[in-house]
Amino acid sequence: MSNVSVRGLWMEYPNQVVLERVDLEIPSGEFCALVGPSGCGKTTFLRLLLGEERPTRGGIFLDDQPLVAEPGPDRGVVFQRYSVFPHLTALENVILGREFEGSRFLGRLFGARRRAALAEAAAVLEAVGLGAHTHKYPAEMSGGMQQRLAIAQALIRKPKLLLLDEPFGALDAGTKVQMYELLLRLWAEERMTVFMVTHDLKEGFTLGTRVLAFDKVRVDPTDPGAYGATITYNLPLTEKKAVRERLVAAD
Amino acid sequence: MRRIINRRPGRGGILFWGALPFLAVAMGYAAASALRLADNPNDKLLPPLSAMIAAVQRVAFTPDARTGDYLMWVDTAASLHRLGLGLGVATALALVIGIGMGLVPYVRAGLSPFVAILSMVPPMAVLPVLFIVFGLDELSKVVLVVVGVTPFLIRDLAMRTAEMPREQLIKAQTLGASTWQIVLRVVLPQMLPRLVDALRLSLGPAWLFLISAEAIAATEGLGYRIFLVRRYMAMDVILPYVAWITLLAFVSDYLLRLFNARCFPWLRAGKGSS
Ligand SMILES: Nc1ncnc2c1ncn2[C@@H]1O[C@H](COP(=O)(O)OP(=O)(O)O)[C@@H](O)[C@H]1O
Ligand SMILES: [Mg+2]
Numbered sequence: 001m002s003n004v005s006v007r008g009l010w011m012e013y014p015n016q017v018v019l020e021r022v023d024l025e026i027p028s029g030e031f032c033a034l035v036g037p038s039g040c041g042k043t044t045f046l047r048l049l050l051g052e053e054r055p056t057r058g059g060i061f062l063d064d065q066p067l068v069a070e071p072g073p074d075r076g077v078v079f080q081r082y083s084v085f086p087h088l089t090a091l092e093n094v095i096l097g098r099e100f101e102g103s104r105f106l107g108r109l110f111g112a113r114r115r116a117a118l119a120e121a122a123a124v125l126e127a128v129g130l131g132a133h134t135h136k137y138p139a140e141m142s143g144g145m146q147q148r149l150a151i152a153q154a155l156i157r158k159p160k161l162l163l164l165d166e167p168f169g170a171l172d173a174g175t176k177v178q179m180y181e182l183l184l185r186l187w188a189e190e191r192m193t194v195f196m197v198t199h200d201l202k203e204g205f206t207l208g209t210r211v212l213a214f215d216k217v218r219v220d221p222t223d224p225g226a227y228g229a230t231i232t233y234n235l236p237l238t239e240k241k242a243v244r245e246r247l248v249a250a251d
Numbered sequence: 252m253r254r255i256i257n258r259r260p261g262r263g264g265i266l267f268w269g270a271l272p273f274l275a276v277a278m279g280y281a282a283a284s285a286l287r288l289a290d291n292p293n294d295k296l297l298p299p300l301s302a303m304i305a306a307v308q309r310v311a312f313t314p315d316a317r318t319g320d321y322l323m324w325v326d327t328a329a330s331l332h333r334l335g336l337g338l339g340v341a342t343a344l345a346l347v348i349g350i351g352m353g354l355v356p357y358v359r360a361g362l363s364p365f366v367a368i369l370s371m372v373p374p375m376a377v378l379p380v381l382f383i384v385f386g387l388d389e390l391s392k393v394v395l396v397v398v399g400v401t402p403f404l405i406r407d408l409a410m411r412t413a414e415m416p417r418e419q420l421i422k423a424q425t426l427g428a429s430t431w432q433i434v435l436r437v438v439l440p441q442m443l444p445r446l447v448d449a450l451r452l453s454l455g456p457a458w459l460f461l462i463s464a465e466a467i468a469a470t471e472g473l474g475y476r477i478f479l480v481r482r483y484m485a486m487d488v489i490l491p492y493v494a495w496i497t498l499l500a501f502v503s504d505y506l507l508r509l510f511n512a513r514c515f516p517w518l519r520a521g522k523g524s525s
Contacts, residue, residue, distance in 0.1 A: 050421065050425070052421055070424065071421050071424035071425045072424065072425065072427065073425060073426060073427035075425055076425055077421065077422060077425050079418045079421075079422075081416075081418070082416035082418035082419055082422075083418060083422055084422075085419060085422075085423075085437060085441075086441070086517060086520075087440045087441050087515070087517045088517075096423075096426055096436065097426040097427060099436070100423075100426050100427045100428045100429075100432050100436070101427050104429070104432070105431070106435070107428070107431075107432040107435050107436040108436070136520075137516075137517045137520035137521065138520075138521075139517070139520040139521030139522070140520050140521045141521075153422075153426070154425065154426075156426075157425075157426055157427055159425070
């Protein structure tokens with residue numbers, strides 16, 4: 001289970017209100033697409049979910065527990081850039097989560113446990129279509145490959161929430177379609193709750209089971225920072241959700 | 252005619268153009284030396300190559316009449332020992348303090364004003380203090396090298412660490428890493444090659460501090476010898492010594508570069524073959 005509730009959330013920076021009066025109930029397993037004009041606070045909202053920032057007022061609850069105020073393994077993340085470690089090969093990037101988990105002082109696995117982690121990671125890389133590139137460094141991969149790797153890396157700790165910040169913004173149209181298929185398949189398999197920021201409305205409607213639109217409802221022309229954005233539309237795409245659930249159940 | 256910015260020398264061309272300044276200096280020296288010697292056969296200022304070879308023969312391959320040592324090797328060993336010790340300590344300090352400052356906000360808050368001020372203290376000005384506190388032998392020379400290069404190494408490493416994309420640190424935390432694990436698996440491996448580069452840049456200053464300390468108080472060492480024979484205007488010894496120090500510095504720089512290329516293959520990944 002991984003339902004998210006946001007209650008009375010405000011987020012202010014020193015001379016600017018970014019988010020105001022955000023209330024949200026997201027049942028477990030939804031795929032939320034976050035859309036809205038640039039600079040309205042989508043990334044900020046994601047950072048709040050991640051625990052990188054704390055809300056000025058209000059709170060976020062994961063399964064009715066207040067969210068831990070720093071990033072942790074229950075929340076995976078894929079950024080637009082810099083999501084993977086440049087000094088590790090694809091395989092090493094993916095087993096890193098297991099190594100952190102299994103070796104507190106060295107952060108490294110050896111022997112049979114390492115072989116088990118490597119086998120698991122190889123399977124995950126195969127699943128995201130990087131089976132032939134396990135020994136490449138990120139700098140030797142294309143943008144789409146790096147994002148696949150970032151997703152594979154995020155999934156190894158089986159997070160309850162997967163947070164994606166414009167993950168496909170820099171990819172070409174063909175690669176995007178491949179990535180959509182990959183992401184939907186993984187989402188159905190892992191049954192996690194996904195929040196994905198996108199500036200592409202179409203992408204949001206293609207992928208999401210719910211579209212959340214952020215925008216300012218009040219604007220003070222003399223002081224643009226006086227009011228923040230809130231969720232202006234919360235559109236559950238119920239039909240799509242039902243179809244997906246039937247598909248998953250049939251598998 | 253293509254523009255000059257688009258014209259590149261070939262392999263042979265690179266060798267030729269690279270060798271040209273060396274040849275020019277060598278020929279200029281030989282000509283000037285020959286002119287002065289024609290005037291005065293006992294001229295000491297620009298000794299001919301033969302005199303320098305003879306001098307090297309004397310200091311490097313003949314035991315010293317008084318001590319029975321091969322002076323140049325004794326000097327080299329003493330200087331390299333001091334330099335290596337000093338740079339080793341400086342590197343270790345920089346690694347701990349620099350990464351701490353770059354990564355942990357409390358360490359940064361506590362140390363960065365202090366280090367910023369400390370790095371402005373001219374090391375040569377505190378050399379007398381070092382002599383008084385640590386005595387005239389080995390320790391004070393090693394300490395001068397440490398004092399001279401550590402602040403630079405710390406600040407460079409702290410800046411590089413702080414510059415790491417925030418995303419990487421967040422990402423590591425979402426993979427369940429503790430601070431210690433982040434240091435060990437994410438920060439350290441990426442900062443080591445940066446530290447090696449910073450070390451390469453501080454080789455020059457390190458030699459400067461070492462030679463200065465040796466010039467003032469020592470009983471052996473490359474700097475000591477140069478300043479000792481200066482009294483007799485023994486250019487035939489000084490010039491080969493300078494060339495030798497330059498060669499040592501050049502080789503250590505090269506070895507450090509090789510170390511980076513060998514140990515951190517990811518640095519060059521995706522950059523083609525250049
Ligand atoms: N650390 C910060 N300090 C001050 N203001 C910030 C900070 N981060 C973001 N902002 C401001 O918050 C607003 C929302 O930013 P962001 O969440 O990145 O927008 P989006 O992702 O929707 O394009 C912007 O106006 C930005 O200038
Ligand atoms: Mg954004």
